Amino acid sequence: MSYRTEEVTDVQPAQASQPTHRARRSTAEYRTLDAAHHIHPFSDMGALNRSGSRVIVKAQGVYVWDSDGNRIIDGMAGLWCVNVGYGRKELADAAYRQMQELPYYNTFFKTTHPPVIELSALLAELAPEPFNHFFYCNSGSEGNDTVLRIVHQYWATQRKHSKKFVISRKNGYHGSTIAGGTLGGMSYMHEQMPSKVENIVHIDQPYFFGEAQGNLTPEEFALARARQLETRILEMGAENVAAFIGEPFQGAGGVIFPASTYWPEIQRICRKYDVLLVADEVIGGFGRTGEWFAHQHFGFEPDLITLAKGLTSGYVPMGAVGLHDRVAQALIDHGEFNHGLTYSGHPVAAAVALANLKLLRDEKIVECVKTDTGPYFQKTLRDTFANHPIVGEIAGAGLVAGLQLAQEPATRKRFANGGEVGTLCRDFCFNGNLIMRATGDRMLLSPPLVISKPEIDEIVSKAKTAIDATARQLGIS
Numbered sequence: 001m002s003y004r005t006e007e008v009t010d011v012q013p014a015q016a017s018q019p020t021h022r023a024r025r026s027t028a029e030y031r032t033l034d035a036a037h038h039i040h041p042f043s044d045m046g047a048l049n050r051s052g053s054r055v056i057v058k059a060q061g062v063y064v065w066d067s068d069g070n071r072i073i074d075g076m077a078g079l080w081c082v083n084v085g086y087g088r089k090e091l092a093d094a095a096y097r098q099m100q101e102l103p104y105y106n107t108f109f110k111t112t113h114p115p116v117i118e119l120s121a122l123l124a125e126l127a128p129e130p131f132n133h134f135f136y137c138n139s140g141s142e143g144n145d146t147v148l149r150i151v152h153q154y155w156a157t158q159r160k161h162s163k164k165f166v167i168s169r170k171n172g173y174h175g176s177t178i179a180g181g182t183l184g185g186m187s188y189m190h191e192q193m194p195s196k197v198e199n200i201v202h203i204d205q206p207y208f209f210g211e212a213q214g215n216l217t218p219e220e221f222a223l224a225r226a227r228q229l230e231t232r233i234l235e236m237g238a239e240n241v242a243a244f245i246g247e248p249f250q251g252a253g254g255v256i257f258p259a260s261t262y263w264p265e266i267q268r269i270c271r272k273y274d275v276l277l278v279a280d281e282v283i284g285g286f287g288r289t290g291e292w293f294a295h296q297h298f299g300f301e302p303d304l305i306t307l308a309k310g311l312t313s314g315y316v317p318m319g320a321v322g323l324h325d326r327v328a329q330a331l332i333d334h335g336e337f338n339h340g341l342t343y344s345g346h347p348v349a350a351a352v353a354l355a356n357l358k359l360l361r362d363e364k365i366v367e368c369v370k371t372d373t374g375p376y377f378q379k380t381l382r383d384t385f386a387n388h389p390i391v392g393e394i395a396g397a398g399l400v401a402g403l404q405l406a407q408e409p410a411t412r413k414r415f416a417n418g419g420e421v422g423t424l425c426r427d428f429c430f431n432g433n434l435i436m437r438a439t440g441d442r443m444l445l446s447p448p449l450v451i452s453k454p455e456i457d458e459i460v461s462k463a464k465t466a467i468d469a470t471a472r473q474l475g476i477s
C-alpha cells in the first residue's frame, strides 16, 4: 500500500438541506488514489487512469458539484435513478432513524420487520391492481436473476417442466450478473462472458430509426418485430418457452420507444402461447414516463415486474420483483421457494424506499411529470431539435428522451462511426457542465423527476450548444 487513507470523522446526522461538502483532498490527490486502487465499472482503466476521473463531491436538487467547484446539471438522475432529486432530508432521516432502531434483521426464518411490511403494502397500493406481492433484493441485476428463479418455479408448480426457455431482445439491458448479462442483448458483454446462463435466446429489437427497411411505417415495423416473438415460439415449440422479458422502452440501449402497436402484440402472443410476460421496469418504473410504471404507458399487463433504481431514488441500493396475483398464488400454494439474499428486504433500504415512495406520492411528483414537466420537456426538445441538421429522431415520454444523431436525418442515414460521434457530443456536454449519456450515436436524457421548467430550459439549451458544436466539428451545418 503506497497511500495513507484518511479517516473521515465529521459525518453528521441528516442535515442535508444545503450541500456542505468540505474537500478533504485536492482533485489531483483524489485522482491519484482512485487510479491506484479503484477499478471502475464498464471502463477501460488504462485510458481512464491516464485522463483521470471527474470527482463528484456533493449534490443538491438536479445539480452535482465536482471537486474543482464546477456545478453540473444532471441530465441523467445519476444513473437513471435519483427520481426525487438529491439532498432530500426525508430519506436521510428515514435511514438514520432505522439504523438506530433496527439496522439489520433477516426475513428468512419466520421473521419480518415493520419497514419491509410497510413498503410491501405501499407498493401494492401504488402498483396496478394485480400486483400485490413483492420479493426484495439489492439491485436490478439481482431482480432479473430472481425473475428467472420465479419463472422456473412457476412452471414447476404448473407441472410444465419443459417450459425452460426465456426469450429476450438484442440490445436490451437487464444487468450485469451472469444471468442479467445473458438476458441482456449487449453483444460486447456476451463476448466477455464465455460462460452464460442456459436456455436464453434473443430476438431483434424494435429500433425503427436504425433497423427498419423499406417503406414500413413505425407501427408496421413494430408489429413485424413483435411477430418475431411468435415465429421464435413456434420454432422452439410453445411447450418449451417459459417467458419473454423486455424493458417497456430500452434505456441503456438508447431510449428506444417502440410504436404503440408493439406491446399489445407482444402481450397477445404471450397469452396465446402461455408464455409469462416480464416487464423490466428498472428504469421505467416510479414515474419516469409520467405513469407509475412504464408498462402502463404502453398499455399492457405483465406477469412479473423488475424494480430497482427509482424504488429508493438511488439513495441506498434496493431491487425488487413484483408478482402478478396468479404467479404469486402459484408460489404461495406450492411449498418452498428456494431463493433469498442476506439483505432481502433490508430494513434501512426498505425505510428509505418507503420515504421515497411517499415523497413521489404525496408531492404528486408522478402526476406533475405526466401533466406538466413531462409534456414541457418533450415539447421543448421537439421545438429545439425538430429541424436540426444532425438530429434524426426525438424519442421519449415524460422525463426520458433519446436524441438520435444522424448524418442525414431525412433518409435515416446514421454515422458510420456512430459511437465516436456520441462520445464527441457527450464530451461537449460535460465541458458545458451538462451530464448527458451517449449510447452509440443516441444522446440520452433522464433527469430527476423534480426538475423545474427553468432547469429543463437549461438542460435543453446546453444540449443544443453541445449538439451544435458536434455538428460544427463534423463539418455539417
Ligand code: PXG
Binding pocket: 079, 138, 139, 140, 141, 142, 144, 173, 174, 175, 176, 180, 247, 251, 252, 280, 281, 282, 283, 308, 309, 437
Ligand atoms: N434492468 C434494466 C432495464 C437496467 O437499466 C438493470 C436491469 C440492472 O440494474 P443494476 O442495479 O444491477 O445495475 C438496469 C441497470 C447505463 C447503465 O449506462 C444502465 C444501467 C446500469 C448501469 C449503467 O445506461 N441499468
